[in-house]
Amino acid sequence: MFAVTALTLLVVMALALARAFLGPTLYDRILAVNNFGTKTVLLIAVMDFLAGRPDFLDIAIVYALINFISIIGVLRFFEYAQQKTVEHGE
Amino acid sequence: MNLIGLYNYWIVVTLMMIGFYVVIAHENLIKKLVGLSIFQTSVFFFYISTGKIHGATAPILDPKYDLYSNPLPHVLILTAIVVGIATTALGLALVVRIQESYGSIEEYEIQSQDTQDQMESQLEAYGFRKKHDLSIQNLDE
Amino acid sequence: METLIDIVLLSFLVLTALAVAKMHDLFAVVMLSGIYSLLSASLFLDLDAVDVAFTEASVGAGISTLLFLASLKLVGRYEKRTRYRPMLALGVVLATGTLLIYGTLDMPHFGSPDTPVHQHVAPRYLNDSMAEIGVPNVVTSVLASYRGYDTLGETLVIFTAGIGVTSLLRVSRRTKREEQQRVPADMQQQIILRVVAKWMLPLIMVFALYVQFHGDYGPGGGFQAGVIFAAGVILYTMLYGLSTTQKVFPRKMLELFAALGVLLYGGVGITCLLLGGNFLDYNVLRHDPVHGQHLGILLVELGVGITVASVMIMIFFKFTWRTVKHKYFVK
Amino acid sequence: MIELLLDILSWVLLLSGSFFCLTGGIGLMRFPEFFSRIHAASLTDTLGASLILMGLMLQAGITITLAKLIMILILSLIAGTTASHAMAKAALKSGMCPLDQVDRSQQPEIKAYKDKS
Numbered sequence: 001m002f003a004v005t006a007l008t009l010l011v012v013m014a015l016a017l018a019r020a021f022l023g024p025t026l027y028d029r030i031l032a033v034n035n036f037g038t039k040t041v042l043l044i045a046v047m048d049f050l051a052g053r054p055d056f057l058d059i060a061i062v063y064a065l066i067n068f069i070s071i072i073g074v075l076r077f078f079e080y081a082q083q084k085t086v087e088h089g090e
Numbered sequence: 091m092n093l094i095g096l097y098n099y100w101i102v103v104t105l106m107m108i109g110f111y112v113v114i115a116h117e118n119l120i121k122k123l124v125g126l127s128i129f130q131t132s133v134f135f136f137y138i139s140t141g142k143i144h145g146a147t148a149p150i151l152d153p154k155y156d157l158y159s160n161p162l163p164h165v166l167i168l169t170a171i172v173v174g175i176a177t178t179a180l181g182l183a184l185v186v187r188i189q190e191s192y193g194s195i196e197e198y199e200i201q202s203q204d205t206q207d208q209m210e211s212q213l214e215a216y217g218f219r220k221k222h223d224l225s226i227q228n229l230d231e
Numbered sequence: 232m233e234t235l236i237d238i239v240l241l242s243f244l245v246l247t248a249l250a251v252a253k254m255h256d257l258f259a260v261v262m263l264s265g266i267y268s269l270l271s272a273s274l275f276l277d278l279d280a281v282d283v284a285f286t287e288a289s290v291g292a293g294i295s296t297l298l299f300l301a302s303l304k305l306v307g308r309y310e311k312r313t314r315y316r317p318m319l320a321l322g323v324v325l326a327t328g329t330l331l332i333y334g335t336l337d338m339p340h341f342g343s344p345d346t347p348v349h350q351h352v353a354p355r356y357l358n359d360s361m362a363e364i365g366v367p368n369v370v371t372s373v374l375a376s377y378r379g380y381d382t383l384g385e386t387l388v389i390f391t392a393g394i395g396v397t398s399l400l401r402v403s404r405r406t407k408r409e410e411q412q413r414v415p416a417d418m419q420q421q422i423i424l425r426v427v428a429k430w431m432l433p434l435i436m437v438f439a440l441y442v443q444f445h446g447d448y449g450p451g452g453g454f455q456a457g458v459i460f461a462a463g464v465i466l467y468t469m470l471y472g473l474s475t476t477q478k479v480f481p482r483k484m485l486e487l488f489a490a491l492g493v494l495l496y497g498g499v500g501i502t503c504l505l506l507g508g509n510f511l512d513y514n515v516l517r518h519d520p521v522h523g524q525h526l527g528i529l530l531v532e533l534g535v536g537i538t539v540a541s542v543m544i545m546i547f548f549k550f551t552w553r554t555v556k557h558k559y560f561v562k
Numbered sequence: 563m564i565e566l567l568l569d570i571l572s573w574v575l576l577l578s579g580s581f582f583c584l585t586g587g588i589g590l591m592r593f594p595e596f597f598s599r600i601h602a603a604s605l606t607d608t609l610g611a612s613l614i615l616m617g618l619m620l621q622a623g624i625t626i627t628l629a630k631l632i633m634i635l636i637l638s639l640i641a642g643t644t645a646s647h648a649m650a651k652a653a654l655k656s657g658m659c660p661l662d663q664v665d666r667s668q669q670p671e672i673k674a675y676k677d678k679s
Contacts, residue, residue, distance in 0.1 A: 001573050003232050005614060008580035010239050012587035017243060019590050019599070020266060021250050027596050027653045029262045034645055035590060035603045037292075038638060039583065040269045042614050044276055044284075045634065049618060050232060053147060056281050056450055057630040058442065059272075059288060062459065064634055065435055066293040068641035069466045070265060072424065075652045076469045077300040078258065095340030100332060101241040107328040108248040115320035118310040120257055120303065124264055127295070128248050131271055134287075138280045143349065144342035148279045149369040150449065151361055157344075159279040160353040161369040165378060168370065169385040171286045172454045172539065175295055176392035179546045182302040183399040186553060189306040196311050421651065427644045 002050045009043045030074050037067035098139040105132035117197040119185045123178060130174050137163040233277060240274045255310045257303055265296045281450040282370045285442075289458040294543055297465060301550040305557060365521040366447045366528065374452065375528040379511040383496055386535050390493050393542035397486075400549040406556045421470075428470050435463035443536050447525075453532035457539025464544050473551050482548070485541045492538030499530050572620035579613030582606045596653055597660040604646035611638045 013036060020032035044060045109132060112125025141163035149161035185195055192200050247267045254260050268291030275284035339346040356373055364372040374382055439460040446452035468476040500511040508515035513527025589602025615635045622628045 001576055005576045005580045005617075006232070006236065008584055010236070012583045013243070015587035015591045017246065017266065020263060021246075023259075025596060025653075025658070026256075026258055026262075027649065027656075027658065028599065029259055030649055031596070031600050031603060032590065033262050033265055034642075034649065035586070035607060036266055037269060038607050038611060038642055040273055041634065041638065042583070042611055043273060045615065045618055045631070047236070047273075047276060049621060051147065053152075054622060054627045055150075056148065056276070057627060057634065058445075058450055059276060059281065059285050060634050061438065061630065061637065062285060062288045062442075062455075063269075063272075063292075064637040064641060065431075065438070065459070066289055066462060068431070068637075068645055069462050070293055070296050071645045072428070072466060072469055072648065073297045073300055074262070075648055077297075077304050078652075095343075096335055096338065097238065098241065098341045099335040099338060101245060103328055103331045103335065104245055105248055106331070107324045108245070108252055110327065111317075111320060111324045112252050114323065115317040116310070118257070120299070120306060121260065121310055124251060124260055124299075127264065128251065128267070131267070131291075134283070135271070135274070138275055138278045138283060139341055140346065140348050141280070142278045142342050143344045146279060146344075148281045148450075149357065150281070151357075151367040151369060158357055158369070160349050161356055161373055162353050163348075164280045164283050164370050165373045167280070167283050168286050168374065168454060169382060171283070171290050172458070173385055173388050175290045175298075176389045176542070178295060179298055180392050180395045180399075182298055183396045183546075183549070186302050186305050186550075187399055195306050421648055424644055424648045427640060431641070 002046050006043060006046045006050060009039050009046065013039050013043070026078065030071065030078075033074075034067065034071050037063065037071075041067070099136070102132050102136045102139065105129075105135070119188065119195040119197070120182075123181050123185070126181075127174070127178060130170075134167045134170065137167050236277050237274065240270055240277065244270050244274070255312070256308065257310055258300075258308055261296060261299045261303065264299070265292055268292045268295065282368075282452065282455075285450045285455045286458075289455055289462065293462045294458055294465075294547075297547065298550060301547070301554065304554050305550075363520075364524045364528070366525070368447055368449065370450075371446050371452055371528065371532075372524075375531045376511075376513060376524055379500075379531065382531070382535065383500070383511070386493055386496055386538050389542050390489055390538055393489055393545050396546045396549050400553050402549070402552040402556065406552065425470050428466055432463055432467055435466070436460065439463065439540075443532065444529075446532055447528065453535030454539055457536040458543060460536070460540040461543035461547070464540075465547050468547065468551065473548065473555060477548070480544060480548075482545075485545045485548075488541040489538055489545065492534040492536070492541070495534035495537065496531055499527055499534070503527075568620050572617040575613050575617030575620065579610045579615075579617060582610035582613065586610060595660075596658060597650065600646060600650055600653075604643070607642055607646075608639065611635075611642070 016032045016036040016039065020029050020036065023029040023032055041060045041063045044063060045057060048054045048056050048060070106129055109125045109127075109129030113122050113129065116122060116125065141160035143157065143159050146157040146159045147155045149158040149164065151158075188200065189195050192203055194200060194203075244267065247263055247270065251260050251263050251267070254263070268287055271291065272284045272287040275281075275287055356369055356377065360366070360369050360372045360377075364376055366372045439456045442451040442459060443453060443456035446456070464476065464480065499513070499516075503512050503515055504510055506515040511527075511531075513523045514520035516523035516526050583606060586603050586606025589606065590599050593599045593602055612635060615631055615638070619628055619631045622631060
């Protein structure tokens, strides 16, 4: 039963990956990365149960934290970059 | 089984070659650094793949298990990752400084500026006066 | 099932790497390299390397992406088209790749237990580590005790990189003065984000401490804990401004702590020498060798954690100061 | 008996969680523009993740694993939703407009919001 879940998660990851490749705007890519990150957290949790050693869930917690931080970082620096180009344009 | 047996190593080679290509064929220094990190990660995969044993579990001892994967590659790669980020940070700092003094991070633009500098200083050594309308500041603007 | 996940993840990795090579928008390249490191961490977990997955998760996906983004802000977003035809490079790459694949044909198959790699030191570590060191996580015991010299060297490399970045990206007093007069208004409109981040900050710090001191029994240790701690501080910096954070972590303190961690590591080694053992031979620290090993590993990992955390925070601060400087002086 | 019941319940939770994740993935891929995509991705993300984690919790029993799973659940509920909110807000501020609002973007309240930001 974990195997089914893991396979579905892999399919969803493939879809998110495709969106990250295609994404016309940068926000689409950010969204895809975020979605990919949450799916990775789930996949890691499921993989721990699949391997029968669920004491490695710390990694999933780190993922949830780091994913949040990196999304904030992208938003923050992308905002800056846009301001800079606007200033150049004027 | 025979085909799958070497699959990991082939993928490692493919990744390494993609990284290598990015490093030698692209001229943007940031892109080169990304390529370098892809190259680096492929080496990590190689080490970790050699340490894996089928049916084994992670090398954290537990009386319930008796077959563990090899811990030595894990130790080497763990420290290599952290050293990798330190060197990447140093590389990025250098790129930022290059951008500030040359106004560009494309390799051929930097090289052409260097060549021009050299020619100017040679001309000066032969006694010609520096031509101000050809100096780098003017070209930049 | 493990093999299937392995194959799928590796194929994703190749696709991502190809997309990275093809794109010219560097922001998108950095996003994809974030995905790349998420994938590689899942792969490490699948290959039983839990500690490595932990490190890659916190370093590759977190700090590395942030540093790339900060420097992209300084150097511009788009790559120019290359002038040369890449045929020569492609030829070199294909030739090298073919040779390497030819070389793999002689290699032992993936996952087989009788590979030469598994014959020499690894069985000794796995069999004797519990009796000699008394720590269930073999990776920690090898990292901090059996190969302690190596780890001391790595810590010094990180310290040196910190010094390098600090001296490359100096900050003038004038920039600091102008920044301090300004009210930090960055991300002011994202109120929900700021509140949530404020609540999450203590959680991240406590989790970093847990990773630091639980490293003997589960995945974790000084390197990972240092990076997670730094990520927490970086989150605060991004949302509340640089000058606010520098009140808590002033430059001098960070530099002091970066050196202090290395000194703690070296000091443990010297203490072992003075007590009559070898350098970094923790057996002599206590009467009972296993207790000595426990104490030694604890102190050494603490030193690593302190150095890594302060160097990472220091590097991020330097990059952010550069962006501040550009805001005031580039016009 | 109880164990069988728990197993069945956790099956149901895991499978429905996977189903919601899958629909979210398809929505992310197929929808026409950013705001509808973020709608599909973030809503199903929260629901699917919670269901899968709850299914795992039933398997974990009362151990430290359960505590860690609860922590992941709380984190993904708080951090995931906040990140989605921040993304949508940043996109709106950057001048992107939801597809059905393109014609209404001259309406007073939307215009006022844009002028303010």
